[in-house]
Amino acid sequence: MLIDGRRINSCLVFAVMRDGAEVTTIEGLAKDDSLHPLQEAFIERDAFQCGYCTPGQICSAAGLLAEDRAHSREEIREHMSGNICRCGAYTNIVDAIEDVMAQEQSQQKAKVA
Template sequence: MTLSISLTVNGERRDVPLEDPRATLLDVLRDRVGLTGTKKGCDRGQCGACTVLVDGRRINACLALAVSHDGAEVTTIEGLAQGDDLHPVQAAFVECDGFQCGYCTPGQIMSAVGLIAEGGADDAERIREGMSGNICRCAAYPGITAAVQDAQRRMADEKRKSA
């Protein structure tokens, strides 16, 4: 029996047939939709490499059954930049050396975008706590924290200027 789900992924509606109702959102994004920026790290919800935004909230895609998110709006790392213009969080990660090997970076960036939207990026301690579900095996944490702080300031400044 084949199920079909509809997702809006990075602003584009995707109808995805599923042969297995146990497919995770991570597997659907990578294998069925072809967006491989979201990484499969531990596949147990412990590392955060698979973090995406679903309806504006950050989740571990490896723990989410795709069928549970039928009709949802999903944002992946591929959906952040606007053409050649990086999202402020992406730009801050580059400028603040918020990565080394880069494997965890998509999940780190997506988690940071969610954390900033939640209002939890006020100071370094809150950032470290809010990002604690994202593991960096290279230990680039000082750069990650600095990048989130920088991006939060940039985004707040842009919001003030446009108001």
């Protein structure tokens, strides 16, 4: 989940500790009838199997993209290491994040031009 836009492992935080904070869960990423680009990329890349870790993976990826700290596949893997998928979809998860990162970079370049 995201608390005030920052990635947080929800299992390590008591709700009372974040009273008044803006909390975003997987349900809050979609706007109106449109999925968030990461949700779309996860579907496109088949980046989930059992689905158990998917909400945390997508929220963490959204925070990672907002932080703008990952600029390579290796950096994505490093910064997502707290959300490890044990069912084998991890490569597809990194692919999905990489796709959205590339889309965002392309959109930023188009704005500058």
